[in-house]
Amino acid sequence: MPKIRVCNLYPELLNIYGDRGNTIAVVQRARWHGLEVEVTDVTLGDRVDFRQFDILLIGGGQDREQRLIAEDFARVKGSSLHEAVLDGLVVLAICGGYQLMGRYYQTADGAQLPGLSIFDAWTEAGPTRMVGNVVVETELFGEPRTLVGFENHSGRTFLGPTARPLGRVLKGHGNNGQDGREGVVYRNAIGTYLHGSLLPKNPHLTDWLLQRALDRRYGGEVQLGRLDDTIEERAHAAMVRRLLR
Amino acid sequence: MGLRSLLALWAGKLVLWAARAVGRAGSSLPGRVARLVDPGILTALAARTPGGHAVITGTNGKTTTAKMLAGILAVAGQRVVHNRAGANLIAGVTTAFLADATWSGRVRGSVGVLEVDEASMGATCREVRPRAAVVTNFFRDQLDRYGELANTVELVRRGLDRLAPGSPVALNADDPLCAVLGAPAIPEVAAAAEAAPQAGAAAARAAEAGPGEAGTAIRPVYYGLEDTEVATGEEGTADVRHCIRCGRPYEYEVRYYAHLGRYRCPGCGLTRPRPQVYARKVYELGPRGSTFELVTPMGSFLCRLQVPGLYNIYNALAAVAGAVALGLDLEAIRRGLESTGTAFGRMERLEIRGREVFLALVKNPVGYNEVLRTVLSTDARKNLVLCLNDLAADGTDISWIWDVNFEALAEREAEINFILCSGLRAEELAVRLKYAGFPTSKISVEPDLGRALEQGLAFVRPGELLYILPTYTAMLQMREILRRQGHLPPLWEV
Known part of the structure; x- marks a missing residue:
């Protein structure tokens, strides 16, 4: 049975916006697709080779946790994670995790928390929080599809010239509330502000992550079938209808 | 009562009467209208309540705890001003007083039991000047409204700072975020712990001081569970795994549920205080009620609650600690608790x-x-x-x-x-x-x-x-x- 190795990064520090829902979605869908799943929690101080994993999930947290993690990235995990992303590791980084994978996070008092520079992006603290439901249109799947989620961030993220956004905001603020862009995609890594939880009501995104992970590990030999997503699609469509009417 | 306050009272009472005439509860609007006419209306009415007030705040259990405390006071012969439907912003608290007062501005109630939203604690305490407070617990709730959990604790602390020095405050000993309100703030501990996670000299000093000692303006009355057999061991979410004072992870000897239990911070030494009001032994936890042995400084008795769940035992303990803070006797506490049914919804x-x-x-x-x-x-x-x-x-x-x-x-x-x-x-x-x-x-x-x-x-x-x-x-x-x-x-x- 093909196997998917999931890494939950800092689960006890970054879990405030229903990030647990994303892990549940990956694990359940992998099982329903007939895959074997193994979840490993990795936290502060753990030294790991991230290339051994297939999917890495990192969530959002509060200021104190952000600082602890920036330090752990710099001292312990940064280079291993960077190498693994270059190697094709599938990553879903949300909110705080997304910010720390960029170049830097500039706090309200002007201090700069260094990031991993995996994404060509940087974040500056803003005066107000951007809070609410979001609909994004993405080209990630070849044809335009929507993603729905919830954002709650004061950081404004800007993409550099080499960065490719995850999508275009149809409703909500997105990266910075100014340029209509949301998230970033680099190789198999996605950074985004959408939680809510994101993956359960966007099953096409979950399956994209799983397929990319299988392609990396099994070179295209394992193809996912289709599941009955009536319940998920109904939740997705209800939000698209409500927000775009 | 000044003319402006009287006009505000009449305006509020008219809105209340109109709302009820069309079948609405009118739990906030009358207060809002009265406060537009006279922003001092709550201060004026609250000051005219002879027995003073207790405020109840915290994430979960406010409405039930307030209902139990009001029930105990009623048994003790008091007439209670109480925002019982749970409208707990300042307009809702104001409405409770408008409903109780006569058209001439006489407050009929002898004492107030006021459920207060965490974010309204500062303003409400400034106007109401409570003589006692009860804090139930802090859990993650509505991040879009309150922001981080530490902010909520800070909002409540600022409210409690408005109480007269030495005022009794009932605090949940099993909740580190709640118990810390009874401990002096030690800013140098936070600084030392962040600089060196191995805990510096300041942290060691704090460990000796412990909670509830010198420097505390309020007088804590701690309550909690003392029956480790009802512990579920179920863990909570990340925002409370680390000490709110110094950032080190708490160590738990017993975990009742989420972050409620017997904890200790190895960094700054914050330790679960010993409760004065507690459940020594829980005998029954059924879908329609529970039975437990309740201990207070005045004595103990076997308490039969009509409301189910371990969380309601906590609410009962909070109400009893509030009653102890207000100086009520054991018999009123027993009869009041046992006659209280479930609160609104x-x-x-x-x-x-x-x-x-x-x-x-x-x-x-x-x-x-x-x-x-x-x-x-x-x-x-x-x-x-x-x-x-x-x-x-x-x-x-x-x-x-x-x-x-x-x-x-x-x-x-x-x-x-x-x-x-x-x-x-x-x-x-x-x-x-x-x-x-x-x-x-x-x-x-x-x-x-x-x-x-x-x-x-x-x-x-x-x-x-x-x-x-x-x-x-x-x-x-x-x-x-x-x-x-x-x-x-x-x-x-x-």
């Missing part, structure tokens, strides 16, 4: 067309988990209507449902006939249940609350239980539907 028991129906508010993961534990405390066949709204008062961010242990329902699915998902985010609840492993054949979606209630009642067979678990605004709507059908009294007669 808190596992309220109804009988509708011969079916036993329970209505229980669910508003955050910890509260939801405790309600589910109570639902599953009986092996009777059950049916559930879960209602999820995402209006401002519910929290517009519903990601918290992914932290609720719906997997517990999936494990016991054989006892559950169906789960009907309703409310503005009904479809998302269905997704949550599917991913919890609950069989999709037993999940249905009906966003309209009235139709969901009808379907729920239609499918329940005699002898089975129907649980309706709504978020805040869904509960108000559901109660209104039940009231129109004659199953509930109007809100103001609660």
Whole structure:
């Protein structure tokens, strides 16, 4: 049975916006697709080779946790994670995790928390929080599809010239509330502000992550079938209808 | 009372009268109108209440704790000013006084029991000048409104700072975020711990000082559980794994649920204080009530609560600690507690067309988990209507449902006939249940609350239980539907 190795990064520090829902979605869908799943929690101080994993999930947290993690990235995990992303590791980084994978996070008092520079992006603290439901249109799947989620961030993220956004905001603020862009995609890594939880009501995104992970590990030999997503699609469509009417 | 205050009182009472004439509870609008006419109206009315006031705040259990404390005071012969329907912003508190006062401005109540939203604690305490306070607990709730949990604790601390020095405050000893309110703030501990996680000299000094000693303006009355057999061991979420003072992870000897338990911070030495009011032994925890041995500084007795769940034992302990703070006697406490039924929509028991129906508010993961534990405390066949709204008062961010242990329902699915998902985010609840492993054949979606209630009642067979678990605004709507059908009294007669 093909196997998917999931890494939950800092689960006890970054879990405030229903990030647990994303892990549940990956694990359940992998099982329903007939895959074997193994979840490993990795936290502060753990030294790991991230290339051994297939999917890495990192969530959002509060200021104190952000600082602890920036330090752990710099001292312990940064280079291993960077190498693994270059190697094709599938990553879903949300909110705080997304910010720390960029170049830097500039706090309200002007201090700069260094990031991993995996994404060509940087974040500056803003005066107000951007809070609410979001609909994004993405080209990630070849044809335009929507993603729905919830954002709650004061950081404004800007993409550099080499960065490719995850999508275009149809409703909500997105990266910075100014340029209509949301998230970033680099190789198999996605950074985004959408939680809510994101993956359960966007099953096409979950399956994209799983397929990319299988392609990396099994070179295209394992193809996912289709599941009955009536319940998920109904939740997705209800939000698209409500927000775009 | 000055003319302006009188005009404000009359304006507020007229709005209240008009609201009730058209069948509305009018729990906030009269207060808002009166405060527009005279922003000092609450201060004026509160000062005219001879016995003073107790405020009740915290994340979960405010309404039930306030109801129990009001019940104890009533048994002790007091007339209580009480915002019983849970309108706990300052306008709601003002309305409670408007309803109680006569048209000439005389406050009929002898004492106030006021449930206060955490974010309104500062303003309400400034105007009401309470002589005692009760803090129930701090759990993650509505991130979109309060922001981080540490902010909420700070908001409450600022409110408590407005109490006269030496005022008694009932604090949950088992909740480190709550207990820390009785400990002096030691800023150098935070600085030392961040600079060197091995804990510096300042932290060591703090460890010797312990909570509740020199430098505290308030007088803490701690309450908690002393029966380790009821511990569930269930862990909470990240925001409370680390000490609010120094950032080191707490160490737990016993965990009742979430972050409530016997803890100690190895960094700054914050240790669970010894409670003065506690449950020594829990004998029964059933779906309709519980029995436990209650100990207070004045003596102990076997307490029989009409409200179910471990969380309601905590609420009872909070109310008793509040009563101790107010100087009430043991007999009033016993009779008051035992005569208190469930508060407004808190596992309220109804009988509708011969079916036993329970209505229980669910508003955050910890509260939801405790309600589910109570639902599953009986092996009777059950049916559930879960209602999820995402209006401002519910929290517009519903990601918290992914932290609720719906997997517990999936494990016991054989006892559950169906789960009907309703409310503005009904479809998302269905997704949550599917991913919890609950069989999709037993999940249905009906966003309209009235139709969901009808379907729920239609499918329940005699002898089975129907649980309706709504978020805040869904509960108000559901109660209104039940009231129109004659199953509930109007809100103001609660």
